[in-house]
Structures are given as structure tokens and as C-alpha cells.
Amino acid sequence: MSQEAVERFMGRLVTDAGFRCKAAESLEDACRNAGYLLTAAELLLLSTTDVQRFAELGDGISAGLRRAELNNFSQH
Numbered sequence: 001m002s003q004e005a006v007e008r009f010m011g012r013l014v015t016d017a018g019f020r021c022k023a024a025e026s027l028e029d030a031c032r033n034a035g036y037l038l039t040a041a042e043l044l045l046l047s048t049t050d051v052q053r054f055a056e057l058g059d060g061i062s063a064g065l066r067r068a069e070l071n072n073f074s075q076h
Contacts, residue, residue: 006042013054015061015066017067020054020055
């Protein structure tokens, strides 16, 4: 996995509340289902990250930059 792919994944955590909720439940499943091919080492490193921090960052950016929510997802 390249640094660019990790950055894309992290960017999605910021901009997509639904994806963030899925990642909070199971980071590995969320990655696999979204097509992110992260290595075991990358998944381990990302699993130590507080997903709530991404929610806080996402709340602070313009709604126009966030992914439109088609379903009502509760944020973790």
C-alpha cells in the first residue's frame, strides 16, 4: 500500500460519516468492503487511531466538502 492510498483512506474517514461508523465497528471490514487494500501493518497502525478525532475534524469542514449522507448514520 502506498502512502497515497493511506491518505485517501484517512481523507474518507474525515469526509464520510457513514464510512467512519463502519470503520469504528470494524476497520478491516470497512476497508475491504470499500476496496482499500491495506496491509496488515497499516491496519494495525490505523486501528490505534481514535475514529472520533476524524468525526471532529469532519464536523469542522464545510458541508460541501463532505460526502452526502444517503442514510441516517449516527456518528461515533
